[in-house]
Every structure is written in C-alpha cells, then in structure tokens.
Amino acid sequence: MAAVFAFDESEMDMDFGRSRRRSVSSVNSREDIWAPSPLMDDQPFAASEHLAGSYNGSNSIPIIAEVDEAVSEITDGVAKMGSYLKNQQFMPDDSLGTSYQVDISSDYIDSNLAGIADGIKRKMTTSDFEYIKVLGKGAYGKVLLVREKATGRLYAQKQLKKASMMVRKKLVEQTKTERAILESVRHPYIVKLFYALQDQHRLYLFLEYAQGGELFSHLASEKMLSEPVVSFYAAELVLALTHLHTVVGVVYRDLKPENCLLDSQGHLVLTDFGLSKVSSDGGECKTFLGTPEYMAPEILLGKPYDFAVDWWSLGALCYDLLTGTPPFTGNNYKRIVEKIQKTKLVLPYYITAEAKDFLTRLLRKEPKKRLGGNIPDDLSTIRKHRFFRRIDWAKLERRDPSVVPPIVPIITNPILAENFSDEFTSMALSPPGSGLEIPGADQNGSYSKDDTFANFTFTASNSFIENAMNNVGGY
Numbered sequence: 001m002a003a004v005f006a007f008d009e010s011e012m013d014m015d016f017g018r019s020r021r022r023s024v025s026s027v028n029s030r031e032d033i034w035a036p037s038p039l040m041d042d043q044p045f046a047a048s049e050h051l052a053g054s055y056n057g058s059n060s061i062p063i064i065a066e067v068d069e070a071v072s073e074i075t076d077g078v079a080k081m082g083s084y085l086k087n088q089q090f091m092p093d094d095s096l097g098t099s100y101q102v103d104i105s106s107d108y109i110d111s112n113l114a115g116i117a118d119g120i121k122r123k124m125t126t127s128d129f130e131y132i133k134v135l136g137k138g139a140y141g142k143v144l145l146v147r148e149k150a151t152g153r154l155y156a157q158k159q160l161k162k163a164s165m166m167v168r169k170k171l172v173e174q175t176k177t178e179r180a181i182l183e184s185v186r187h188p189y190i191v192k193l194f195y196a197l198q199d200q201h202r203l204y205l206f207l208e209y210a211q212g213g214e215l216f217s218h219l220a221s222e223k224m225l226s227e228p229v230v231s232f233y234a235a236e237l238v239l240a241l242t243h244l245h246t247v248v249g250v251v252y253r254d255l256k257p258e259n260c261l262l263d264s265q266g267h268l269v270l271t272d273f274g275l276s277k278v279s280s281d282g283g284e285c286k287t288f289l290g291t292p293e294y295m296a297p298e299i300l301l302g303k304p305y306d307f308a309v310d311w312w313s314l315g316a317l318c319y320d321l322l323t324g325t326p327p328f329t330g331n332n333y334k335r336i337v338e339k340i341q342k343t344k345l346v347l348p349y350y351i352t353a354e355a356k357d358f359l360t361r362l363l364r365k366e367p368k369k370r371l372g373g374n375i376p377d378d379l380s381t382i383r384k385h386r387f388f389r390r391i392d393w394a395k396l397e398r399r400d401p402s403v404v405p406p407i408v409p410i411i412t413n414p415i416l417a418e419n420f421s422d423e424f425t426s427m428a429l430s431p432p433g434s435g436l437e438i439p440g441a442d443q444n445g446s447y448s449k450d451d452t453f454a455n456f457t458f459t460a461s462n463s464f465i466e467n468a469m470n471n472v473g474g475y
C-alpha cells in the first residue's frame with residue numbers, strides 16, 4: 001500500500017458497526033479507485049468539489065470563488081440556476097477566474113477583531129479558548145470541543161493542518177472557497193461558522209457545536225428509522241439543499257448520514273463542506289478510502305453535473321435511513337459504481353407507497369428525469385410530495401418552537417459531549433508533539449510570513465453569535 005494521504009493511518013476509518021464512509025474526493029486519481037471499464041474510458045475524473053457560487057441577499061456577502069477545472073463544464077441545470085442568480089444579481093464575475101474574494105458586510109467584523117462591538121479592539125487567537133474534549137476526526141485533522149474563556153461559549157473547533165494542504169496548491173484555494181461558503185451561508189439547518197483563525201501550523205474553524213452528535217450514530221444504534229422520522233430529517237435537508245442551490249449557488253455533493261449532525265434540540269445541522277475531502281496529490285496512492293454509495297451516476301461517470309446530484313444523494317440517504325443500507329452496495333468500489341449505473345432500484349416491501357414513490361423519483365439515473373433535476377420548478381413538487389404529508393413547511397422553515405424533532409438528544413451537560421463516541425471523547429488532550437497538542441506555539445496570533453492563507457481569518461459579529469447561541473435566528 002503506497003498511501004500518500006495527508007493523514008495518519010491511525011486517523012482512518014474506525015469501526016462503529018456501520019463504518020464511516022469517506023468521500024470519493026479523498027482519492028488521488030481515478031486510477032486509484034477504478035478498475036478499467038469500457039464505460040469509463042476517456043472520461044474525465046470529475047470528483048471535484050462544489051461549484052462555486054455567490055451569495056448576496058440581505059447581508060451582501062458576494063463570494064467569487066474558483067470553479068474547479070474538472071467541473072468547468074457547467075450543465076444546463078447550473079446554467080439555468082446561473083441565470084436565476086444573475087437575475088438576482090448573485091452571479092460571480094467569471095472574468096475573475098481563480099481569484100477569491102469575500103466582501104465583509106456590516107454583519108461581520110473586518111479581520112479578526114473581536115470585541116469590537118464592546119469597543120475593545122483586539123485580535124482573537126487560539127489562546128482565547130480552552131480545550132475540553134475531542135469530538136471527532138476528519139481527513140485533515142480533528143474536531144475539538146472548545147470553550148471561549150471570556151464568554152463560556154462552546155464551539156466545535158475544526159483543525160486543518162497547513163502542511164497537509166500545502167502539498168497541493170489547489171487544495172488551498174478550495175479550502176478558502178469552502179471557508180467562504182461557510183461564512184456566507186446562514187440557514188437554520190446548516191452549520192454556522194463563528195470564527196476562522198490560524199497559527200503557523202494550522203487553520204481553525206470555530207463552528208456551531210452540534211450537541212446532539214451524528215445522525216449516523218443514531219442510525220447505527222437503531223439500524224433503521226421509521227418513515228415519519230426520516231421524512232422529518234429529509235424535510236430539513238430539503239430546506240438546506242434548496243438554500244444552497246438557489247441562494248448560495250453551491251452543489252453540496254457529499255450528502256451522507258455522517259455529514260448530518262443534530263443540534264441540542266434534535267434539529268438537523270448539515271456540516272462538512274468538503275474542507276477535508278481532498279487528498280494530497282502524491283500520485284502513488286493505490287488505496288481507496290472513499291465510497292460512492294450516495295453519489296449520482298453522472299458524477300461516477302465523470303460527466304458534467306449539476307444540482308440534481310444532491311437530490312440523488314438525498315434519495316440514497318433516505319433509502320439508507322429507512323432500510324439500514326444504501327440502495328446500491330458492493331464489496332468494492334467498482335461493484336458499487338456498476339450497480340449505481342446499471343442496476344434497477346430494488347425497494348423493500350415494508351416501506352410505504354409514498355416512500356417508494358419518493359425514492360423512485362429521486363433515484364432516477366437520468367438527471368433530467370429525476371425529481372430535483374429541474375430546479376427551481378421541481379422544488380414545489382418535492383415539498384408537495386406525499387412523503388412529506390406530515391410536514392408543516394412554513395413552521396419548519398422558520399424553525400417554529402412548536403416543531404419538536406423526533407430524536408431529542410439527551411444532554412445532561414454540554415461539555416460532557418455525551419452524544420459523541422467514547423472513542424474520541426475519552427482521548428486525552430496530549431502534550432505538544434503527540435499530534436493532539438493544544439496549539440501554543442503561536443498563541444500570540446502571529447502567522448508565518450507565507451501569505452498563502454491571508455484573509456482566512458474571520459470573526460462573526462457578536463450579535464450573530466449571540467442570536468445563534470440562543471437559537472433566535474440570525475439567518
């Protein structure tokens with residue numbers, strides 16, 4: 001095995017009964033994961049990241065982001081949405097090519113000046129936070145539960161190693177783009193970014209702490225979920241995806257149970273916008289860590305794709321939640337890909353006619369025939385589907401307190417992180433050098449002279465953080 005991934009073997013998949021699935025973009029090249037197939041010959045590998053988009057809206061934060069070459073062939077669907085965005089003046093300026101730019105609006109504080117609302121101007125640094133527990137691990141680093149010393153507020157701090165990212169230049173741009181997407185997205189069912197800091201070795205994203213843990217864990221312990229439960233989380237995902245597609249202009253592309261967290265009340269929090277999804281590009285990797293189980297056939301075929309891929313993934317995710325397994329499985333990547341491309345969908349007898357119809361429409365191999373393949377037209381059809389007959393969309397959309405989620409996490413004390421795997425929460429926060437050190441070398445906030453990560457730093461306004469912490473909007 002000649003693995004050249006930018007993370008340790010020890011950081012790879014762990015066994016939770018259901019094993020976690022890494023995204024396909026964790027793979028170095030198409031050859032790493034595909035045995036030759038006549039169907040796939042000469043097809044470009046399109047496991048690229050999200051289409052760049054822009055967001056404007058009331059907070060006026062346009063993002064001009066790089067569109068990965070591998071998905072530069074934008075299909076009809078995106079073009080259609082593009083014109084929609086253009087009409088709304090949301091369209092990025094294509095002429096800027098690979099540049100990256102975020103305009104900070106009045107809702108955000110320029111640079112990393114925290115406490116400005118209180119008249120105190122100072123730089124936030126990692127030493128403003130204390131480390132409490134490890135919550136989990138991703139491809140490029142760890143996620144820690146941290147507490148802001150001055151306020152006692154809790155955050156999930158995602159750490160990304162700069163060295164891992166520097167191995168591949170494109171990854172740096174992508175990381176910045178992803179950070180910008182997180183910064184601009186404001187939606188009740190999408191994770192919120194509060195701070196982005198850096199020191200010499202790492203980037204740090206301070207995210208909303210999803211106290212309820214992973215939907216993945218609930219699925220793993222229950223094996224499968226009932227239709228009302230699945231339709232509830234699917235509805236919140238419909239709202240999140242609709243926002244990403246129609247307001248932000250982003251194809252999420254990586255929908256799977258592992259990326260669906262729950263907040264303290266049990267509402268869904270869509271997380272992981274691909275920051276830790278791409279491997280270093282050493283070119284020698286023969287190890288496949290990802291799995292395509294939720295990926296649309298057009299992505300796996302290397303075809304240009306659009307927002308419809310997310311609706312396929314929603315279908316695959318709902319199928320998984322309802323039955324305990326994704327719709328197309330196999331012992332290896334090639335087998336799964338073949339099944340996704342060629343095998344007819346088989347629906348178990350015990351799911352309702354409404355669920356069967358919903359899944360069949362989402363899991364159509366031809367994107368144009370897929371429910372969600374024609375947005376924005378399909379969005380109302382999705383909402384009106386009988387699978388969602390119990391959903392009050394207006395209430396769900398405004399996160400009405402009368403809507404009680406079907407899984408209410410048990411939380412006796414948020415700092416105990418009871419809804420996270422012991423595997424992580426019992427880990428000691430080790431001394432420097434052990435790989436899990438508390439950042440200390442650069443606590444004064446000084447960065448390396450290299451300006452690769454210039455403009456990464458970000459601080460949300462105090463009012464936004466406060467509202468979000470109290471669940472009183474700010475979207």
Ligand SMILES: Nc1ncnc2c1ncn2[C@@H]1O[C@H](COP(=O)(O)OP(=O)(O)OP(=O)(O)O)[C@@H](O)[C@H]1O
Binds near residue numbers: 022143258271
């Ligand atoms: N905002 C958050 N709140 C609480 N826990 C989180 C949060 N974000 C991530 N985690 C925890 O940390 C784990 C790692 O998250 P991360 O987003 O880095 O990567 P991943 O999606 O699990 O892995 P990969 O990116 O390699 O697929 C998650 O599975 C989750 O348990």
